[in-house]
Amino acid sequence: MTASEVQRSSSRTESSALPATGPGFAHGKAPQGRILRPSAKVLPEHARGHNRSLVLQTLYREGSRSRADIARETGLTRVTISALVAELIADGLVVELGQREETRPGKPATLLDLDRSAFVIVGLDLSEHSTFSGALLDLDGAISARAEVALAGSTGQDAVDKVIALAAELVDRATAPILGIGVGSPGVVDLGGVVLSAPNLGWNGMPLQSILNDRFGVPVVVANDANAAVLAEHSFGAADSDAMLIKIGHGVGAGLLLGGTPLFGSRFAAGEIGHVVVGTDGGEVCACGKRGCLETWLSIPNLIERLDGVQPADAREREAVLREAGERLGIALAPVVGALDLSEVILSGPTELLDGPLAAATVETLRARTMAEFHGSLTLRMTTLGQDIVLRGAAVMVLSGQLGVS
Numbered sequence: 001m002t003a004s005e006v007q008r009s010s011s012r013t014e015s016s017a018l019p020a021t022g023p024g025f026a027h028g029k030a031p032q033g034r035i036l037r038p039s040a041k042v043l044p045e046h047a048r049g050h051n052r053s054l055v056l057q058t059l060y061r062e063g064s065r066s067r068a069d070i071a072r073e074t075g076l077t078r079v080t081i082s083a084l085v086a087e088l089i090a091d092g093l094v095v096e097l098g099q100r101e102e103t104r105p106g107k108p109a110t111l112l113d114l115d116r117s118a119f120v121i122v123g124l125d126l127s128e129h130s131t132f133s134g135a136l137l138d139l140d141g142a143i144s145a146r147a148e149v150a151l152a153g154s155t156g157q158d159a160v161d162k163v164i165a166l167a168a169e170l171v172d173r174a175t176a177p178i179l180g181i182g183v184g185s186p187g188v189v190d191l192g193g194v195v196l197s198a199p200n201l202g203w204n205g206m207p208l209q210s211i212l213n214d215r216f217g218v219p220v221v222v223a224n225d226a227n228a229a230v231l232a233e234h235s236f237g238a239a240d241s242d243a244m245l246i247k248i249g250h251g252v253g254a255g256l257l258l259g260g261t262p263l264f265g266s267r268f269a270a271g272e273i274g275h276v277v278v279g280t281d282g283g284e285v286c287a288c289g290k291r292g293c294l295e296t297w298l299s300i301p302n303l304i305e306r307l308d309g310v311q312p313a314d315a316r317e318r319e320a321v322l323r324e325a326g327e328r329l330g331i332a333l334a335p336v337v338g339a340l341d342l343s344e345v346i347l348s349g350p351t352e353l354l355d356g357p358l359a360a361a362t363v364e365t366l367r368a369r370t371m372a373e374f375h376g377s378l379t380l381r382m383t384t385l386g387q388d389i390v391l392r393g394a395a396v397m398v399l400s401g402q403l404g405v406s
């Protein structure tokens with residue numbers, strides 16, 4: 001057990017029959033699929049959970065497999081697979097679909113699949129400025145119900161009460177057992193789901209994960225919204241194993257995956273690039289007190305304010321504002337792309353503002369400031385997951401934490 005798992009398991013009661021396999025990301029390695037890499041070596045005492053995750057991951061990504069297929073694809077023995085499958089069927093996670101039509105003589109194989117509607121996941125997105133939104137998701141990340149609650153300036157305990165009310169509404173509407181609750185929160189969140197700092201919500205050291213766990217008695221994972229978003233891109237989008245997702249909204253934050261492993265940083269603030277000062281030419285005063293933070297150009301309220309300052313008919317001036325924001329983003333990202341050799345940068349936020357001159361200027365700046373030979377093929381694109389990216393990322397956190405699949 002890793003230190004973070006010890007921390008997690010002591011910080012909550014595990015009421016689910018399903019064993020947690022890791023702190024918000026998968027604890028197994030499969031030969032196929034887009035699994036997140038384990039951060040530690042698999043020890044013998046973890047082998048059973050690891051093998052269980054291998055079977056689940058194979059079915060999750062490939063679907064409809066026989067026991068013999070799974071044995072071949074995972075490299076585990078037929079005996080091990082039969083025992084694990086029996087256990088997973090008893091848990092209601094795996095179902096037998098029937099027999100495969102065989103052209104060969106002999107007994108036809110029985111096909112298995114993950115029962116994708118056996119459980120639901122409650123996903124919450126707290127990252128929007130005026131609204132908390134939530135959804136019920138199936139194991140494939142498809143949304144079956146939605147709910148939202150107006151924030152109306154709530155902070156502190158009032159904001160926590162709204163999170164609880166939103167989760168309660170969705171829990172009440174669930175028509176299958178709940179696998180867990182995943183939450184994407186703004187701010188800096190540690191691996192135990194404590195929101196260390198979220199200034200807009202007035203949260204400092206708010207133990208949101210344990211509050212929700214105590215209230216609902218199901219596994220809960222709380223993480224930073226951009227970190228959740230990059231997991232959604234990895235599992236349900238097309239993100240590479242070395243990718244950075246920049247989430248641009250009321251603030252600017254980023255989620256990082258390196259070699260398929262989420263990066264949290266020494267103080268859980270990896271990806272917090274919004275208050276990095278870009279350039280040595282001053283700039284506007286930021287809410288944090290510094291001058292020339294990336295957010296002063298790029299956050300959506302600041303970007304809209306700058307655009308409001310130009311004549312609506314002046315297309316060139318408008319483009320110049322967007323290009324400058326994109327260039328500042330490129331300046332902030334170039335050393336990160338260079339140091340980490342990222343292959344992909346993904347933008348999440350309002351397409352009408354980001355996708356165009358802004359993104360083009362970011363790419364040009366990145367190419368001009370990094371090594372063409374290695375970073376010239378870097379791609380920058382908008383997310384394909386739209387506004388549901390945090391909700392779906394919250395589901396990935398529950399899936400990887402509870403089942404070891406991603």
Ligand SMILES: [Zn+2]
Nearest residue numbers: 275286288293
């Ligand atoms: Zn700042």
